[in-house]
Amino acid sequence: ALDTRSAGMLYDWQWDGYDLTSQSPETIRAAVRGFGRRAFRAFIEAHPETELIIIADDLLGAGPLWFDLFEGLVESVGAADAIPLHLLFRESCRQTRPETLRNIALRAHRLALLRLSASSRAIWRRQGAVGLGMAPLDYEGERPVAHYSWEAFRVQAHAVKTYSDGYAWVDAPLGGWWRVTVDEMTDYLGLYQGFPAGVVETLPLLPDFERYAPKTLLDGLVRVGEMPVTMFGGVAGMVFRDGERAAVLFWDGPEGGEWQEDAQGMNVTDPITGVLHALDAGESGIALGFEGPALIRGAPADPLLLEAGLWMRLEEPFSAERSRTGLAFGFANRTDTAVSGSLELVPPTGYGIGAGTFRLRAEPGATVAFQRTVQGIFQSGDAPEFRLLLMTSDGKAFARRFQFQVAPALRWSALVDGVPAGPPALVRASPQSPWNIVTVDHSGEAVCRDATGESVWRRQFRGRFYAPPLMLRIPGGAPLIALIDHRGIVRFLDMLGDPVHVVELGGPCSTGHAIAANLFEEAYDVLLVFRDDRRLACLSVDAERPIWEYAVGGNVVGLYHASLAGDDAEIQTDYAWSAVRSFAYVATTDPNPAIICLDAAGGERWKTPLQHPPTGSPRIARIGEGRWLLLVPASEGHLYCLEPLGGALRKTVSSGRSAALRDAIVVQESADVAPDFVFADETGVYRYSEEGEMRWRVPFSGARRLSTVTLSDEPAVIVTSDSGALWAVSLSGGVRWRDERAAGPLLGPAMVADIDGDQRMECLYLSADRLVRVIDPGPGVLRQP
Structure with missing residues (x-):
């Protein structure tokens, strides 16, 4: 077994052992990949009948070079198709929810397939297996403690064994589940034969210790x-x-x-x-x-057993820009007798596969696989259903249905090297120019890509980035890009990536909370950054230090300024806009939950206590001429609607659910109609009236942030999620489409803009799987709830 410690400094460009001035990143990558290939091949030569075990942490947090090592380790197997590859994850050891463990296993396979080369993907599909782990007990000092209850552990143990492909494993402390101190050992020596009799304290054992044994009811199945x-x-x-x-x-x-x-x-x-x-x-x-x-x-x-043995998967997702894709399917015989007969693949209307009936014979324990190319007109939002029919030689029939989603057309995708620090920034030199996309990562790399995904410039810095990149305007209106590293150093770059100015914030900044805000009448922006010392700093590009600081005193969950609502002309011509634009809003959770309004000089305009802690960034919503609301999502399904200028609580809308709100927007057909609210929480997306009546619900796991878009002349919301799925939902509650390409949580809201200047809207999003994707949101196929 090889414990790779995938988040270690060895895989990070910040490690002092890597000299990027004398070696190119490509040279270092090749060396890491070659090391992995040679290391396992040497082991295989010494032990040809072996199994290879790779231990890793959370792959979403792995260093940039870990994937090169993993590629080499997979390559080392070569044509030795009898050697299994087991990838074991510490990430799963503290998770007890079956759904979470299932997602970790699925995500690991998807990340492997996303990052491996074509030849290594074939090896992984044939021989790769994911193993989930458990770590129920550990030490505090010299005494064993439980990380979670034995009831939760029993669920975890069954889920770990259910969703592990090969091995399930236990991450145990060195030396076992308990230890004896030197003093205790001296006392126990008196109990050995030949010593005087005595009474001593028993060994320290955890209550219910035997219930933490990893034995389950699934053993032997x-x-x-x-x-x-x-x-x-x-x-x-x-x-x-x-x-x-x-x-x-x-x-x-x-x-x-x-x-x-x-x-x-x-x-x-x-x-x-x-x-x-x-x-x-x-x-x-x-x-x-x-x-x-x-x-x-x-x-x-x-x-x-026969129905569950039928399986099907797409080689590539159905996507609206393609007319064909590979489909693999077959039968896994887990019975104790051979199964023979025929297997028939039945496509939906409008999809062709060629010959769809195959002779089949599967010995006990064997898996039989077939492949066909599916051709058709793939329309975004469609959900074709395929039927797999097994006819056994004794005349019995067994069938399963498999449904797939057609994702919107993918314009392009590009890889971020390290762990992304947050959503990308859209930047451009002038309102007439196409947009560029800037990303930064925890390894200190900043990359700018043009509207087609091609690299414009790439910069490597020694500091780590935990805050997203920001575009702001300097006095005179010229745009700059602000990069904030973990030490509190702010670098201002021009559109070519060249440094213009460097300013120190006055303290470390690893919270990730930072925005650009136009607080003044003049056409320039300032930065608002929440530092680790729980102070909010306001920074101008031409200053050597912060203009002002405000002691928040607690943790911040969101910063907001009205300019983040966009450059909608209707909003900016509202007579109250100049007043609303003059303030910044801070949502804080402790020492007491509150929303704070600050003016341009850093003075506290008002502070409104909240009964429930805020759980997402506030945002401004216009509900009529001169009428504005400040929306604050909070715990236990509460949405606070405040007066932006005075802080008075106008109303509280409740979803009636225990889940915390993550985002909320106002939807309003006209100024004469009372506004409705669209909520996002971990159970899905909902629309409520201001009286709290639910209009509709679209349930799915882990809804995050909301963006608005018009699809086929109808307003809709685009919803990011923890699972990596991106949803487009009409305001009537119908689902337009969903994009399930990403293998990790989506970061920030999706960005909808005409990125390349072709008079058509594109949708940009970044996932924790480190891929920036630009899709054509299109109208989609409306599916009513």
């Missing part, structure tokens, strides 16, 4: 696949082979299912407590009798 289980109302469950029968694990079990003639002998076990429950079978079906995780055992192998 064979994983087949996850699918909607028809006999339990279509609820998704992981199917296992359990001897000659089947078992199904549900995380949030169904209330019951349909009774079948061969279901006699089925039972249900609580994976947390291990308590066995008999299934209550009546005329209405099967009742489980309890809520939460449930393992159904003794289920009929036919059809569960």
Whole structure:
């Protein structure tokens, strides 16, 4: 096993061992890749019948050079297709939610496929496996402590074994789960034969220690696949082979299912407590009798094992700019007998695959794979459904349906080398120029790309960037780019990437909270930066130190200025605009939750306490001529609507849900109609009236930030998410499209602008998978809720 410590300094350009003045980055990358290839090949030569284990931290936080090492390690296998590659993750060790663990495993595979070369991708698909881990116990001083309850650990242990491809592992402290101090050992020596009898304190053991053993109810079962289980109302469950029968694990079990003639002998076990429950079978079906995780055992192998063994995947996502893509599919036989017959792939109307019926014979434990090229007219937002039909030689039929999304057309994508410091900045020399895109990362690199994705300039700095890049105007209106590193050094660059001025903020800045604001009547901007000492600093490009500082005294969750609302002419001609534009807003959580309004001189205009802590950046919304609201998303589903100039609380709108709001916008068909609100929280996107009545809901996991756009002459919102999916939702609640290309959380809001000057809007976003993507948002296919 090789513990790579993927977030270590060895993989970072900031390490002193890398001299970028005498060696190019490409030379260093090649050397790292070659080291990985040689290291494992030497091991394989000494141990040809081996398994290779790579231990890593969270891949989203890996250093830039780790992926080059990983490429070399995968390449080392070469044609030795019998050697498995196991990638084990510490990231999973503290996670106890099954959905989170499932996403970590899926994301690892997707990141590997995104970053590996074509030849290495083929090796990874054939031999790669992801292993999730557990770390329930550790030490505080000399005593063992539990990171989470034994109930949570039991769920974690089952989820880790469910979603690991090969090995599941335990990250144990060196020397075991407890240790004995020198003093304690001296005391215990008196208990050995030949010493006087005595009474001493027992070994320090954790309460419920035995419950943290990684043994689970899944041990001895064979994983087949996850699918909607028809006999339990279509609820998704992981199917296992359990001897000659089947078992199904549900995380949030169904209330019951349909009774079948061969279901006699089925039972249900609580994976947390291990308590066995008999299934209550009546005329209405099967009742489980309890809520939460449930393992159904003794289920009929036919059809569960055969249906769960059917699988399908796209080689590349369906995308509106293409007319064909590769589709892989097949059957994994996890039964104890050979399966023969035929496999038929049935495409939806309008999609062609050529010949779709194949002879099949799969020995026990074997996986049979086929591939076809799908051709058709891929329309953004469409969701084609393919059907896979297995006809066995004894005349039985088994089928599964697989649905895929057609993503918007991808204009281009580009890689950010290190961990992105935040969303990109759109910059340009003049209002008539096309936009350029600037990104910065934790490794100190800043890159500017033009509207087609080509690199304009690239700069490497010694400091680390944790705040996003910002564009601001200097006196006279010329634009500059501001880069803020973790030491509090601000570099101002021109559009060619050349340094213009360097200013020190007066303290470290690793919070990531910074905005450019036009606080003054003159046409120039200042920077507002929240430092680590919990002070807000205002900085001008022509000053040697901050103009003013304000002691916030607590943690900041968001900064806002009205100029962030955009350059909409209708907004800027409002008679109240000049007053609204004169203030900056700070959302803080402690010592007491509040929203603070500061004037251009750093004076506190007003401060309004909030009952619930703010959980997202405030934003300004115009609801009519001279009428404005300051929206503050908060915990437990609350949205505070304040008067921007005086701070008075106008109204509180509640979603009625416990999830914290992450963002909110006002939607209003006309000035004569009361405004509605669109909320985003971790469970999806919602539209509410000002009275708190829900108009519609689009549920999905981890909704983050909202942006507005017009699609097919209808206003819509574009929603980023934790999962990496980007959603376009109409104001009527219909889904226009979703883009699932990204393999990590999306950073900041999506940016909608005519980036390349072709009179068409593009959508720009950056994911934690380090890819900047520009897509054509298009009208999409409207799917009503």
